[in-house]
Amino acid sequence: MIQKNTRRLSFFLDSVKNVYSIFFSMGRRAKKTKIFFLFSFLPVVIAFIIKFNQIFSGRSNVQGIYIFSNLIVVFYLQFLILILALFFGTSVTSEETEGQTLVYLTTRPISKSAIVLGKYSAYTTLVILMMSVGVLLSFLILNVNNLGNFSLYKILLRDVVVLGLGLICYTAFFTFIGAFLKKSIIVGLVFSFGWENVIQYFPGSTQRFSIIHYLKSLLPTSSSGRFSFLMFRLEPSPIGTSIFMLFLITVIFLCLACILFSQKEYILGD
Amino acid sequence: MKPIVETKNLSKWYGNVLGLSDVTLQIEPGITGILGPNGAGKSTFLKLITGQIKPNIGTVRIKGQEIRNNYNLFSIIGFCPEQDFFYDEMTGWQFVTSLLKLHHFSEPDVETRAQKALEIVKLVEDKDRVIRSYSRGMRQRLKFAQAIAHDPEIIVLDEPLSGLDPLGRRKIIHLIKSYKGEGRTIIVSSHVLPEIEAMTKRIILIHQGKIFAQGDIHYIRDLIDTHPHIISIKCSNARQLASKFIQQDYVLKVHFGSSNDSLLIETNNRDKLFSLLPSLFIENKIKVDEITSPDDNLQAVFDYLVGR
Numbered sequence: 001m002i003q004k005n006t007r008r009l010s011f012f013l014d015s016v017k018n019v020y021s022i023f024f025s026m027g028r029r030a031k032k033t034k035i036f037f038l039f040s041f042l043p044v045v046i047a048f049i050i051k052f053n054q055i056f057s058g059r060s061n062v063q064g065i066y067i068f069s070n071l072i073v074v075f076y077l078q079f080l081i082l083i084l085a086l087f088f089g090t091s092v093t094s095e096e097t098e099g100q101t102l103v104y105l106t107t108r109p110i111s112k113s114a115i116v117l118g119k120y121s122a123y124t125t126l127v128i129l130m131m132s133v134g135v136l137l138s139f140l141i142l143n144v145n146n147l148g149n150f151s152l153y154k155i156l157l158r159d160v161v162v163l164g165l166g167l168i169c170y171t172a173f174f175t176f177i178g179a180f181l182k183k184s185i186i187v188g189l190v191f192s193f194g195w196e197n198v199i200q201y202f203p204g205s206t207q208r209f210s211i212i213h214y215l216k217s218l219l220p221t222s223s224s225g226r227f228s229f230l231m232f233r234l235e236p237s238p239i240g241t242s243i244f245m246l247f248l249i250t251v252i253f254l255c256l257a258c259i260l261f262s263q264k265e266y267i268l269g270d
Numbered sequence: 271m272k273p274i275v276e277t278k279n280l281s282k283w284y285g286n287v288l289g290l291s292d293v294t295l296q297i298e299p300g301i302t303g304i305l306g307p308n309g310a311g312k313s314t315f316l317k318l319i320t321g322q323i324k325p326n327i328g329t330v331r332i333k334g335q336e337i338r339n340n341y342n343l344f345s346i347i348g349f350c351p352e353q354d355f356f357y358d359e360m361t362g363w364q365f366v367t368s369l370l371k372l373h374h375f376s377e378p379d380v381e382t383r384a385q386k387a388l389e390i391v392k393l394v395e396d397k398d399r400v401i402r403s404y405s406r407g408m409r410q411r412l413k414f415a416q417a418i419a420h421d422p423e424i425i426v427l428d429e430p431l432s433g434l435d436p437l438g439r440r441k442i443i444h445l446i447k448s449y450k451g452e453g454r455t456i457i458v459s460s461h462v463l464p465e466i467e468a469m470t471k472r473i474i475l476i477h478q479g480k481i482f483a484q485g486d487i488h489y490i491r492d493l494i495d496t497h498p499h500i501i502s503i504k505c506s507n508a509r510q511l512a513s514k515f516i517q518q519d520y521v522l523k524v525h526f527g528s529s530n531d532s533l534l535i536e537t538n539n540r541d542k543l544f545s546l547l548p549s550l551f552i553e554n555k556i557k558v559d560e561i562t563s564p565d566d567n568l569q570a571v572f573d574y575l576v577g578r
Contacts, residue, residue: 011374014374015372015374018371018372018374019372021371022368022371022372026357026359026360026364026368029359030359031359099355099357100351100353100355101355101356101357103322103349103351103353104351104357104369104416105372106321106322107320107322107344107347107348107349108341108344108369108372108373109341109342109343109344109345109372109373109374110341110372111341112341262339265323265324267284267323
């Protein structure tokens, strides 16, 4: 019995791996990826403009790492990772149904859950890579005169990990939304820039109903200056709880996406 | 012979629209043609037997096993869908090898099988081109390649000849027939009788979601041949041609078209009339612009057979 289950698990993981390798390789070449890769360079351009302005105006009283931390919260945490997760997460299932290519996958000896998990993993890897390149370049540009300070790299690593966790969690949520709804992008936009951006500022435990609350709880709350309002009213959860909640949300929505995709009937071409 | 595909009281509705109604049949190894006009329920039937949609009522068994959510069965099934959709940014080679990987073959095995499948459909020279740049015929052959690459026992082909030019059709028909001798079960759908006739003698007629008739093609042919056919000819000397036709006992009526250079001939023996045409044209030195058969579509034949 145990041997049989182990064999089934290994077959399932092998299926996930195969789906992952196909869609990671296809995703890398896709036009959509190239467009979003360029889009993810928006904060890099902003970082470049800020640094350029600092150097040529001679006003470099604000530290690069301070600007970098604000860039992470303003552009990455509240905007870019949501956009990347939304467009790649929902496309895990919707591009197969809308493109009518689902039939090529569902007539293979692999389970539908393996399709969802394989594609989710491939697309999450892609968006994490896209985000990491942008974050690294922004960091290097903004701290170009302080690159010998190794304590700054700890901040870079922490921010990349938090944003990575955010992408893992949001992409899982949007994978579920994509499998569940037809107009998933609209619902996703409402969730991202409506729910997530409003509920996080509610006092008390209400803000715990947003994913961004747990991500912000992993960042230092002592943010000050012009963008301090972004941490306004944040009543952070403990780090352990935040990581556990992000993990739990990811697992729940991935399981729901797998169940839904396996049970739902997708009628193509009619 | 033991049936490979068995359906029992299979029914499917799309909301209030009937897709298939109470279909009970058995399909044995060899080529079986599913024939019916557009919207008859052929694609619904093929989607049901490949487990892509679930029946409202009834069961589908492939080699004795339920198909729905039984993905292990797909190691012995190859499916060529009707829709002309692909991962367009892939090359033909990437498309076939990617789908083969999902069968858990080893890397060298994937390459050998992909190469063989692309050789069969004669796409080896174009394998490194992106699918987007393929012609309709090439795309159709690529769909066929992905359906046969894993060497399946059961091949299900949904309208594999649609949109192809005559040469492309001949190639695909030849390909399908070449699989006949290998003990496989091939189920192929079409709405064009001569296409099915060119592949197999065993056919199932579907009309309005129901199995209208099944059996040997000669039986269907006999039914159809008693149906009067109208043939339209545009030529240089319509009056002279009409005088020749009227002498034939199988020509029921001859009408002249509005421009006097065309004829509408009603016959109860289409094959005989077609065999007469070339000699008539040559002997009377008639220049022909066009020969069409306005009611030569399956819908007209079905309407006739069901007594509409």
